[in-house]
């Protein structure tokens with residue numbers, strides 16, 4: 001089989017420079033930002049199951065609490081015991097707040113990437129190859145700048161890993177926390193990975209780890225000592241080849257903007273209930289401007305545009321159309337939005353209380369590549 005003859009996929013001919021930015025003790029750090037008097041105290045963010053006062057698990061804890069062995073996933077009761085004699089603070093999760101902070105940080109990060117991929121609520125991959133001229137030293141400077149900007153504007157610390165691919169960047173970010181910055185140049189990859197325990201590789205859970213241990217594989221270096229044929233015999237073709245590549249620090253997955261939302265929408269309440277197109281357009285025009293700013297920031301154009309009308313009786317109505325040309329031009333957006341509202345007012349006798357504008361069917365501003373499909377969520 002051809003895969004066996006040349007199992008290690010070559011790294012891309014042009015070396016890439018990939019960054020993984022991960023916010024430190026994220027939910028707990030958000031709580032510290034909201035209430036600075038929490039700093040220096042153990043802070044435990046909890047998912048209360050609601051069954052009884054203290055049933056549930058720890059979502060995350062700040063580093064002060066981690067000194068006492070409190071971490072994600074342990075029961076709240078256990079955390080309370082470990083912090084029994086300490087002035088610790090237990091708080092319920094507030095996802096809306098963390099999501100807002102996350103979005104603001106992601107907007108900062110996105111601005112520093114050639115290609116941006118959000119990989120979780122508190123982490124993102126940035127392909128910065130072009131903007132640093134493929135220099136790892138320049139990438140380190142950029143990372144320091146990013147850390148400073150996130151700290152200055154949001155009050156948050158993060159840990160950054162830089163490597164020639166996602167796999168190395170992620171492991172590098174994890175290797176020094178909190179407030180870490182770890183750069184692994186291509187020639188340093190094998191030396192960096194070899195001493196680490198195998199379970200630092202994605203896909204090596206407790207079961208695989210104990211299986212590997214019985215084969216004498218404790219570190220990533222041990223794994224790298226196996227031939228690909230042997231690993232395929234042991235773990236099957238797909239996993240065997242993956243383990244072989246991963247243990248040698250090879251990972252060709254691109255950074256992709258697949259996490260991008262499928263639509264951007266804004267909605268707002270009118271001064272008073274109305275059927276007047278001009279009154280509606282004063283509000284809807286503002287919404288178009290906000291959407292245009294968001295499209296510009298993400299360097300996107302939209303191919304579908306829609307309006308939402310919520311009437312006095314709270315019923316939700318929508319109209320949408322596909323544009324001949326993708327656009328991010330605010331005047332073009334407003335013209336289509338006006339048409340859609342006029343159509344709605346012709347077809348319905350209702351008064352509008354809240355109005356919304358939504359765009360979707362994104363293509364990149366500089367090409368026609370389609371990014372997401374149109375999701376039609378509203379009831380007619």
Ligand code: DCP
Pocket residue numbers: 022023024025026027028058059060061072073121122177178
């Ligand atoms: N999270 C959770 N339950 C888990 C793991 C995580 O609710 N078992 C939530 C809370 C975390 C957030 O996801 O704040 C991000 O997870 P991370 O794994 O990145 O962990 P933290 O950011 O909390 O800590 P670290 O400083 O180790 O990154």
Ligand code: CA
Pocket residue numbers: 022023024025026122
């Ligand atoms: Ca984190």
Ligand code: CA
Pocket residue numbers: 022023120122123
């Ligand atoms: Ca994370």
